[in-house]
Amino acid sequence: MANTYIPIQMKVKRIAAESPDRTLRTFDLTFVDESEREAFKYLPGQFCEISILGKGESPFGIASSPTEEDYLRFTVNRTGSVTNEIHYLREGDIVGMRGPLGNWYPVDDLKGMNVLIIGGGFAFTTLRSLLIYLLDARDEYKNVTVIYGARNPDLFIYKDEIDIWKQRDDIQFHLTIDKPVSGWNERTGFVPTVTQEIAPSPENTIAIVCGPPIMIKYTLPVLTELGFPDERIYTSLERRMKCGIGKCGRCNIGSKYICIDGPVFSMAELKNIPEMV
Amino acid sequence: MNMVRLDKKKFGEFIRELSVEYSVYGPGKVGGKTEYIPLESDDGIDLTGHLTDMSPKSIFFPHSEVLFEYDQNGIRAPQKSQKPLAVWGMRNCDSRSLLMLDRVFGSAVQMPEEERFQDPYWKDRYDTSLIFGLACNEPLSTCFCNWFGGGPHNRNGMDVFVVDTGDIYLLEPLNAKGEAVIGKLSCFTDAGEEDTKLVSELASIAEAMMPAEPDLEGLGEKLVSIFDEPIWKDISAKCVNCGACTFNCPTCHCFDVQDECKGKKGKRIRIWDSCMFPIFTMEASGHNPRALSSERVRQRVMHKYSYYPEKYGEILCTGCGRCINVCPVNLDIKEVLKRILLYNGQEK
Numbered sequence: 001m002a003n004t005y006i007p008i009q010m011k012v013k014r015i016a017a018e019s020p021d022r023t024l025r026t027f028d029l030t031f032v033d034e035s036e037r038e039a040f041k042y043l044p045g046q047f048c049e050i051s052i053l054g055k056g057e058s059p060f061g062i063a064s065s066p067t068e069e070d071y072l073r074f075t076v077n078r079t080g081s082v083t084n085e086i087h088y089l090r091e092g093d094i095v096g097m098r099g100p101l102g103n104w105y106p107v108d109d110l111k112g113m114n115v116l117i118i119g120g121g122f123a124f125t126t127l128r129s130l131l132i133y134l135l136d137a138r139d140e141y142k143n144v145t146v147i148y149g150a151r152n153p154d155l156f157i158y159k160d161e162i163d164i165w166k167q168r169d170d171i172q173f174h175l176t177i178d179k180p181v182s183g184w185n186e187r188t189g190f191v192p193t194v195t196q197e198i199a200p201s202p203e204n205t206i207a208i209v210c211g212p213p214i215m216i217k218y219t220l221p222v223l224t225e226l227g228f229p230d231e232r233i234y235t236s237l238e239r240r241m242k243c244g245i246g247k248c249g250r251c252n253i254g255s256k257y258i259c260i261d262g263p264v265f266s267m268a269e270l271k272n273i274p275e276m277v
Numbered sequence: 278m279n280m281v282r283l284d285k286k287k288f289g290e291f292i293r294e295l296s297v298e299y300s301v302y303g304p305g306k307v308g309g310k311t312e313y314i315p316l317e318s319d320d321g322i323d324l325t326g327h328l329t330d331m332s333p334k335s336i337f338f339p340h341s342e343v344l345f346e347y348d349q350n351g352i353r354a355p356q357k358s359q360k361p362l363a364v365w366g367m368r369n370c371d372s373r374s375l376l377m378l379d380r381v382f383g384s385a386v387q388m389p390e391e392e393r394f395q396d397p398y399w400k401d402r403y404d405t406s407l408i409f410g411l412a413c414n415e416p417l418s419t420c421f422c423n424w425f426g427g428g429p430h431n432r433n434g435m436d437v438f439v440v441d442t443g444d445i446y447l448l449e450p451l452n453a454k455g456e457a458v459i460g461k462l463s464c465f466t467d468a469g470e471e472d473t474k475l476v477s478e479l480a481s482i483a484e485a486m487m488p489a490e491p492d493l494e495g496l497g498e499k500l501v502s503i504f505d506e507p508i509w510k511d512i513s514a515k516c517v518n519c520g521a522c523t524f525n526c527p528t529c530h531c532f533d534v535q536d537e538c539k540g541k542k543g544k545r546i547r548i549w550d551s552c553m554f555p556i557f558t559m560e561a562s563g564h565n566p567r568a569l570s571s572e573r574v575r576q577r578v579m580h581k582y583s584y585y586p587e588k589y590g591e592i593l594c595t596g597c598g599r600c601i602n603v604c605p606v607n608l609d610i611k612e613v614l615k616r617i618l619l620y621n622g623q624e625k
Contacts, residue, residue, distance in 0.1 A: 002393060002397075003345075003354050003397045004393045004394070004395075004396075004397070005344045005345065005397075005545075006344075006345055006352055006354060007352070053347050053352075053536065053538070053543060053545075054536050054538035054543045055536055056534065056535065056536045056545075057534070058561075079561040079562055080561030083561065096352075213564065213566075238560075239558065239560075239566065240557075240558050240559065240560050242532070242533060242534045242547075243532075243534065245393065245394050245396075246381070246394060247381060247382060247396055247530070247532070248531055248532045248533070248534065248547075248550070249530065249531030249532070249550075249552065249580075250531065250550075250557060250558065252576075252580060252584065254584060254587075255583075255584040255585075255587035255588045260394070274501065274504040274505075274579075275504075275566060275567075275572075
């Protein structure tokens with residue numbers, strides 16, 4: 001019987017700084033063992049536990065798309081002892097990984113629909129995975145609209161790719177920051193407000209929201225107000241996690257475990273769950 | 278197979294015979310408290326039949342346990358156990374708790390097709406184990422197993438049902454595993470009709486000692502409906518969040534995972550944890566979704582009597598009463614449940 005608690009080995013292939021304050025770094029990992037690469041099948045929205053032996057492990061959303069086959073991407077905010085240690089990694093180092101864990105965005109239901117992606121701060125990771133996944137089969141989906149907010153311009157992640165996405169004429173990509181700063185030519189205002197102003201018609205549209213708890217809390221009601229039915233609003237939740245396989249009890253909310261029943265939930269599911277954010 | 282008799286004078290011999298094929302555990306005194314300890318003979322065993330202070334979950338889900346060790350050469354999972362486990366003297370509240378924990382750790386109920394949702398450490402111990410349940414002839418004032426489908430002479434979760442009749446234990450095998458072991462050992466004699474009669478008399482006496490059962494119909498839904506009510510502040514007002522209830526509970530199974538290392542060698546261990554502690558849900562950012570004591574007490578009650586039943590159709594409490602016995606501020610879960618059942622938006 002396979003032992004789910006034992007991590008496999010991954011090699012750090014590339015490291016990129018995402019923010020000038022050095023709190024955000026992106027790590028591209030490759031499989032040390034080819035057979036493990038072949039066995040690893042995932043979809044946008046899933047996460048992995050990254051292990052630093054001696055320090056522990058923490059869950060991170062997968063930022064790469066399954067259509068990008070040669071690496072797994074994770075963007076890590078330096079905030080605790082494990083993430084601190086991850087920031088010390090160098091290219092070529094080996095880390096442990098368990099996954100893929102959790103469920104995924106409803107990619108099959110998105111086919112033939114308009115897609116509204118709403119993200120905030122460094123939670124754009126699994127949304128990047130989703131966006132690349134959609135763009136790699138662009139014809140299968142109708143309009144794709146992205147609203148991405150951050151506290152200030154420095155805190156957007158994947159800035160180079162944002163420039164490319166903004167230039168494409170087959171997606172509407174909107175950026176917003178909380179407060180005006182000089183030299184900023186995009187929108188200003190909190191994500192819920194911007195959503196209210198520029199969200200596309202709810203007709204044949206599925207909305208996918210991922211961001212800090214406060215953003216999710218105030219954005220979901222806006223979507224409802226705009227006429228999105230509960231079954232077509234999805235969000236990805238976070239809680240402190242340990243095992244990632246529904247045993248350790250830490251991420252329990254209602255009768256769900258975020259690690260196995262989520263992290264992706266529809267608004268219809270969340271209605272029956274107390275204390276969601 | 279019929280019931281057999283085991284003379285208490287032969288008990289040491291019985292444990293020694295059983296030890297040939299099994300690692301045997303039974304109740305014993307450790308530092309003035311009773312818990313399940315490894316046995317090779319009857320040395321150190323506590324045969325009073327009293328409910329042990331610590332629950333037997335620690336045999337199958339130890340307080341701390343190595344998930345793997347590592348050094349320069351890589352990661353090694355711990356050795357599997359050599360012999361299957363046999364446990365003597367589990368009351369129905371405890372044998373049932375293992376069935377409940379097995380839904381979480383063992384049988385991958387959530388996603389049966391996926392092996393990765395099975396816990397290899399639990400399965401290694403529980404799947405091959407042999408449980409000698411003990412009839413509870415003297416329920417305590419804190420016992421309430423009858424509220425949740427248990428009973429002092431109920432047999433679920435056991436392989437062999439044992440009744441203490443004074444000088445003699447009566448053993449009734451409940452399945453093929455139990456029959457096989459009784460057939461193999463030599464220290465038994467056949468039981469007679471008067472023994473069967475005695476067992477049913479003892480059962481009636483014990484059952485009469487159980488407290489009245491409240492009507493628990495709709496408890497789970499009721500709990501969800503009062504989630505945001507101020508009653509939780511009042512229920513939790515005296516709780517000091519010490520976590521003694523969760524550590525002593527036979528069905529609490531939350532754990533933490535920590536790494537311990539010295540130089541390049543180390544191990545990853547899991548340790549019992551408790552939803553009573555603020556750090557349980559504290560995120561690295563400083564955000565804590567369950568920062569208040571009242572929110573944590575609510576989580577414990579909700580998980581046992583609403584969330585787990587919603588998922589598995591059975592309450593995650595066996596009514597053993599340990600949490601009532603150990604609570605330093607006398608927070609009685611029986612009273613909490615009764616109060617919740619009566620609550621209709623305002624009290625008194």
